[in-house]
Amino acid sequence: MADGPTINTIAERAGVSIASVSRVLNGLPTRQETVRKVMAAADELGYVRNAVARSLKSRRTHQVAFAMADVGNPAYLAMLRQIQPVLKAAGYRLVLHSTDAVVADEIDVLHSLGERYVDGLIMSPLRVTEAHLQMLAAARTPVVIIGSVPEGTRVDNVRADSRTGVRLAIDHLYALGRRRIAMVNGPLDTVPGAARGAAYREALQDLGLPYDENLVQIGDFYRAEGGRAVAELLARVPDVDALMCANDLIALGALDVLRAAGRRVPEDVAVVGMDDTDLAAASWPSLTSVSLGSAERGKAAAELLLERLQGGDREPRLVTVPPELVVRASTAGYEPGYEHRTDEREEA
Amino acid sequence: MADGPTINTIAERAGVSIASVSRVLNGLPTRQETVRKVMAAADELGYVRNAVARSLKSRRTHQVAFAMADVGNPAYLAMLRQIQPVLKAAGYRLVLHSTDAVVADEIDVLHSLGERYVDGLIMSPLRVTEAHLQMLAAARTPVVIIGSVPEGTRVDNVRADSRTGVRLAIDHLYALGRRRIAMVNGPLDTVPGAARGAAYREALQDLGLPYDENLVQIGDFYRAEGGRAVAELLARVPDVDALMCANDLIALGALDVLRAAGRRVPEDVAVVGMDDTDLAAASWPSLTSVSLGSAERGKAAAELLLERLQGGDREPRLVTVPPELVVRASTAGYEPGYEHRTDEREEA
DNA sequence: CCAAACACCGTAAACGTTTACAGCACCTAG
C-alpha cells in the first residue's frame, strides 16, 4: 500500500494468477467471471499500469523525442506545435531536447537513443557532421531529420527549399528597385547558414548583380546578434538599400538597429526575414518573410516517423516543402488601415 | 548483435560476472584489471545502458513532465524556455504535454503519473476542479502547480499576482485619462479568467469608477477569439476608450479589429495586454502589457520540483512572483524613432 | 463412452538492470 498496487496485489485480491490479471488488463479472451473479479480488484486498488515495466518487456516506450537547436526559436516552436498533436493522437508522449545549437549535445541525443527510452526521434540539427552521419547509420531507432542531409544518407528526411526561398526574396527586392542587397546570415558552418549564403550568391548572379563580399555579414541566428551584425554592416556599407536576413530573429534585430540609426523601413532600407514566424506578422513594421513551411515540415516529420514506427520497413523518404514569400510592410509599404492617419498624432 | 549488447554480452566477453560489469559501469570500487577488461569490452561493443531496465530497478526515470494548456501560447513557452535548461542541467529529460485546455486531458496527465514514467510534474492547469484536487492529494509523484490553487492544498505552488497586475494596468489607464475602460477576458471558469475578471472589478471600484457590465466581454484566450470579442464590444459600446485584455493574444486580436474598424491606438482606444510575451514587444503598435513573470514562474517551478526530487520531504511551498507593467506604444504614444517621419512616404 | 478438441488458467521465464549476500583469496595479528 505504501508502494502502489501491482499486478500481484490485484492477483491476490482477486484470487487469480498474475497472468490472468495481465490478460484481463490487455483485453485478451478471458472468462467473464474472471474479468469481473480482476476489474473490481483493480478499481478498488486504484491500479495503474507501470509504464516502465511494461516498456522493458514490450520493448516499446510510446515516447518520441524531438530535438531542436533552441527552445526560444519560434521556427522550431512552429514545428513543435504540429508535431505534438500528431504524436499525441497516435498515443505517443513527446520528449523535448534543446541542444542549444552545440554539436556535442546533438551527438549526445543521438547517442542516448541507445538507452532505448524513446521509440523514435525527430531531429533538426543545425550542423551535420561526420559524427552525426555515423551515429545515424548505426542507430537502431527510427530517426527523421528535418533539414538537409548529404545525398545517399539512409534516413527519412524533411527539407525546406531555402535556395528557392532566398531567390523569391531577392527577386522581390530586385523588382522593387533595390540594387544594394545585403545578406545578414548566421554561421556558415550551420546547415541553414551555408544553404542561405550560397543561395544569396546564386540569386544575385542570376540577376546580373555583382557579388560584393562587403555586403555579406555573418552573425548568429538571434535577435541581438542580428542587430549587432546589421550595425557593423551599416558602418561599412552605408548605402545598402535592402537586407536579406537569414531568419526572422535576425530581421527583428535589424529593425531595432535601423530604427535606432534613423533609417526608414522600407523607404531607406527594405528588410526581409525568413521562417515567417508569428513575430513577423506582429512586428513593427510588419516583416516580409520567406515562409519555409516550418509547420508543414513538423507535421510531415511526425507523420513520416509514425509511419515508420507503425509500418515497419520501407525505403527512406525525402519530403521537400516548398517556400513561399509573404510580403508585408517591411518591403512593400504601409499597413493600409494606418496609412492616412499617421500625421494626426497628439494624445500621449 | 542484432539486438544490441547488454550487460550480459559484456560480461561474457570480458570474462566476468554481470555484477562486476554493473559495478564498473557505476563506478563502484573494483580491481583495476577488471575495470580495464569491462571498459574495453563495453567500448568494443558500443554498449549503452538501457534506461528502461535501469528505471525499473532504480525506480527513477530521470524524466519530468511539463503539462500546459496550449503549446501555441507564448506565455507557456516562456515558462518552457526556463524550465528546460534547469531540468537539463540536473540531468532530467523533459516530457511535454499539451492539454489543449480540456480538463479531461489534465486529469489524464495526473492519472498517468501512476504509470511512473516520470519522477515529477510541473502543471499549469487552466481550471482547477475537485477532480484535480483529489488526484493531487493522491499522487505519489511530486507535483508543482503553476497557477492558483485553493488555500490549504498540500502542493508546491507558484503563482502570479494577476490581481495586482490588473490593478497596475487599470491605474495606468486611469492616469492617462481613460474612463471607459473595458475588460476583454477569457472564460470565467478558468483560473486566470476568474482572477483577472475579479481584479478588474475591484480596481475600478477603488478608483471610484462604476462597474458597467456592458464593458465586460468574454471570449477566449486566443487571438481570433479576442478579435471577435472586441468586435462585439465595439458594436455594443462604441465610446470605449481603453481595453484591458486578459492576455497578449487577445490584445493582438483587439489591435487587428481596431485597425480594421479605423480606430486609432492609442489615441482613440488604448490597449493593454497581459503576460508580456515576445509578441507584445514586436507588435504594431507595440503593446503595453502586464508581465506576470512567466519566465520567473517557470524557473521557480523547476527549482521547486528539483528541490523536492533531490531533497526529499518538506512542507509544500508557495512562491508568488510579482507583476510588472511594461508600458509601450499601445497606451503611451509612439515609438520615438518613427514619430516625425511618417508623412514622407513614397517608395513602394 | 472415449478421444479429441477446446476454453481457460497458472507456472515460470524473460526483458536488462541493480544490489544483498555469501564466498574466496589473501593478508595481518596474535
Place this chain on the structure above:
DNA sequence: CTAGGTGCTGTAAACGTTTACGGTGTTTGG
C-alpha cells in the same frame, strides 16, 4: 598456525510486466 580482516567477485533475487507452455476441466463428435 589459526582467527579474523579486507578486497574483490559471483550468484541470485528483485523491479513489474508480458507471454509461451502445459495442465486442468468441460464440451463435442463418433
